[in-house]
Amino acid sequence: MSVSVPETSRVYTLAQRPTGTPTSDDFELETRQTPDPDAGSVLVRTLYLSVDPYMRGRMRAGESYAEPWDVGAPLEGGVVGEVVASNGGGFEPGDVVTGNLQWAEYATAAGSDLTRVDPDRAPLSASLGVLGMPGTTAYFGVNEVARPRAGETFVVTGAAGAVGSVAGQIAALNGARVVGFTGTDEKAAYLEDELGFDAAVNYATTEDYAAALDEAAPDGVDAYFDNVGGEITDAVFSRLNVDARVAVCGQIALYNATETPTGPRKLGTLIEKRATVEGFLVSDFAPRFERATRQIGEWIAAGDVQYRETVTEGLENAPEAFIGLFEGDNIGKQVVKVADPDL
Amino acid sequence: MSVSVPETSRVYTLAQRPTGTPTSDDFELETRQTPDPDAGSVLVRTLYLSVDPYMRGRMRAGESYAEPWDVGAPLEGGVVGEVVASNGGGFEPGDVVTGNLQWAEYATAAGSDLTRVDPDRAPLSASLGVLGMPGTTAYFGVNEVARPRAGETFVVTGAAGAVGSVAGQIAALNGARVVGFTGTDEKAAYLEDELGFDAAVNYATTEDYAAALDEAAPDGVDAYFDNVGGEITDAVFSRLNVDARVAVCGQIALYNATETPTGPRKLGTLIEKRATVEGFLVSDFAPRFERATRQIGEWIAAGDVQYRETVTEGLENAPEAFIGLFEGDNIGKQVVKVADPDL
Numbered sequence: 001m002s003v004s005v006p007e008t009s010r011v012y013t014l015a016q017r018p019t020g021t022p023t024s025d026d027f028e029l030e031t032r033q034t035p036d037p038d039a040g041s042v043l044v045r046t047l048y049l050s051v052d053p054y055m056r057g058r059m060r061a062g063e064s065y066a067e068p069w070d071v072g073a074p075l076e077g078g079v080v081g082e083v084v085a086s087n088g089g090g091f092e093p094g095d096v097v098t099g100n101l102q103w104a105e106y107a108t109a110a111g112s113d114l115t116r117v118d119p120d121r122a123p124l125s126a127s128l129g130v131l132g133m134p135g136t137t138a139y140f141g142v143n144e145v146a147r148p149r150a151g152e153t154f155v156v157t158g159a160a161g162a163v164g165s166v167a168g169q170i171a172a173l174n175g176a177r178v179v180g181f182t183g184t185d186e187k188a189a190y191l192e193d194e195l196g197f198d199a200a201v202n203y204a205t206t207e208d209y210a211a212a213l214d215e216a217a218p219d220g221v222d223a224y225f226d227n228v229g230g231e232i233t234d235a236v237f238s239r240l241n242v243d244a245r246v247a248v249c250g251q252i253a254l255y256n257a258t259e260t261p262t263g264p265r266k267l268g269t270l271i272e273k274r275a276t277v278e279g280f281l282v283s284d285f286a287p288r289f290e291r292a293t294r295q296i297g298e299w300i301a302a303g304d305v306q307y308r309e310t311v312t313e314g315l316e317n318a319p320e321a322f323i324g325l326f327e328g329d330n331i332g333k334q335v336v337k338v339a340d341p342d343l
Numbered sequence: 344m345s346v347s348v349p350e351t352s353r354v355y356t357l358a359q360r361p362t363g364t365p366t367s368d369d370f371e372l373e374t375r376q377t378p379d380p381d382a383g384s385v386l387v388r389t390l391y392l393s394v395d396p397y398m399r400g401r402m403r404a405g406e407s408y409a410e411p412w413d414v415g416a417p418l419e420g421g422v423v424g425e426v427v428a429s430n431g432g433g434f435e436p437g438d439v440v441t442g443n444l445q446w447a448e449y450a451t452a453a454g455s456d457l458t459r460v461d462p463d464r465a466p467l468s469a470s471l472g473v474l475g476m477p478g479t480t481a482y483f484g485v486n487e488v489a490r491p492r493a494g495e496t497f498v499v500t501g502a503a504g505a506v507g508s509v510a511g512q513i514a515a516l517n518g519a520r521v522v523g524f525t526g527t528d529e530k531a532a533y534l535e536d537e538l539g540f541d542a543a544v545n546y547a548t549t550e551d552y553a554a555a556l557d558e559a560a561p562d563g564v565d566a567y568f569d570n571v572g573g574e575i576t577d578a579v580f581s582r583l584n585v586d587a588r589v590a591v592c593g594q595i596a597l598y599n600a601t602e603t604p605t606g607p608r609k610l611g612t613l614i615e616k617r618a619t620v621e622g623f624l625v626s627d628f629a630p631r632f633e634r635a636t637r638q639i640g641e642w643i644a645a646g647d648v649q650y651r652e653t654v655t656e657g658l659e660n661a662p663e664a665f666i667g668l669f670e671g672d673n674i675g676k677q678v679v680k681v682a683d684p685d686l
Contacts, residue, residue, distance in 0.1 A: 064615060065614070065615045226610065229608065229610055229611070230608070233610065248610045248611075248613045248614050249614070250614070251608075251610055251611045251614070254608060254611060260607045260608075261607070261608045262605050262606060262607055262608060263605060263606075263608050264603045264604070264605055265572065265573070265594075265597060265603075265604045265605060265606050267569065267572055267576065267591045267594055267620070267622070268572070268591075268594045268597060269622070270591045270620060270621065270622030271408070271591050271592070271593070271594070271622035271623070271624065272407060272408045272622070272624075273622060274621075274622055274623055274624055274627060275621070275622055276619060276620070276621040276622075277610070277613060277619070277620040277621075278613070278617075278618070278619040278620075279610070279612070279613030279614035279615070279616060279617055279618055279619075280614070280617055281614065281615075281617055284617060
């Protein structure tokens, strides 16, 4: 199998560190020499690129759980692509793989950093969503951290997003009453009508989140999966039941803040409710990813878990797709389609 | 054994609900008929009365984990006293007992709500402190919630208080480096020189708590036992290590606030650090109190746990002793001595 690889190809670099919400000026689309794979590496042609809220943290200087991107250097993220050349990397041209690669049309990676994707299992992009990092985040956040039980009430924010939509469905499979906070009526209807959420609250048209919770979660909140933070989280904390568990997955409402966000101090509530608040990173569960994605795949096959994707076409539109995450433009997983498979 | 009981005796009632820090006007010392014990009850002559920060919550109207005190009704709290009359309550005159009784010279209680105190085991007042609720709070908060391990760093606020001073010593027995925050140089010296804390920070003379932590806890914070809340807690959260555990026991810095206290939002920190914040109430561990106090007693006998008490003389001075808790007037457990044993 022979593949023609262009001499130059496009790659996004970080033009500058954003202040507040990122804009297109923070990204630069460069044309660079297409790299050759070193020994043990392969050259991958990008098919789908993932944009995720956590990447906002990588745009900042300074320590975080994800290494900061360097100004002038290529951005990185989850990619599904096809191997077009291998230099002893353990893959053959035509293999479909996933891993953390550059926001680029072509990129190299060590074979050991890539995972094979079965192209017959599901649409390729699912490896970046329900069968990838967001899906496993939902799986472990629900089953290992928030731990909703039958008869309990589970609340999730960012409920129509890549993580929240799966989290709510897994909580429902565990027998919990599931309530989602989301930002449009369309998303609320999707959660209630298609995903089987017991209730969905459109926070954009809701003034009093606590009152909305009294209606949507009349027995209080036993398990809370937080992707958003801020005032919705304040309201949920005010409705926690005794022994409640809070899984802190993301705080997208705060990621673009230019000053330290402040809010009501809530630790006293935790005493009275003997509640537990636990932050988690899905990467800590890496040894169990395969088992989790196998389980999620079975749920999809059985019709117990549904998912949607929002696909933006063209590498050049990746910044727009990323910035749209903070506007809630996506339903389900936001991916960027860079190319069709052609091997 | 025959005892003369006065026809009338003194009891404190709640005069009004305080706004902000309680004052003596919020308490009223009344002279009432000394009660007769109902069937199954005993009459107890108070020897020591406990005043504790959590009682501030009982002065408020509205739901909390401790029932609110009613305006005009007697206050309640931990008491050590001697039984002076029994009406089938399962105790004999002369027995020393502890339980939740009124802030009164004489009070009745169901025999089933009282616990016998061995007067030869320790000073009677210890049943209200190191061998009572504060001691067991420290024991379970350290061993079940904060869980410091050998080689880790443990930080406690309110470190010279009834709970904090014991918590720090138990953490040290577990092999942790122990750092305490306290409010005077005298207390800091007590923690370092007598209780064996590795470092003590006088927050009253410290401007930058985070910088003080960098010195006192150079390897970061693995386990945090919070009695205080507010800005010290903000600083500790900024220094949490990966997998840190925070036990939320009290928030005394906030109890007298008249408006909802606000502060920096810290949930994002918990994600990055995979940290857990857990509120707890010692009452949930009631079935294991006996085992815990036996263990603490053994540590005291072995010289591994030291304790002090601050004794205020006279029931009439109980409000002053209580209000002093919020000024940090006490070292170790604050008790009110109401009478000497005389049976």
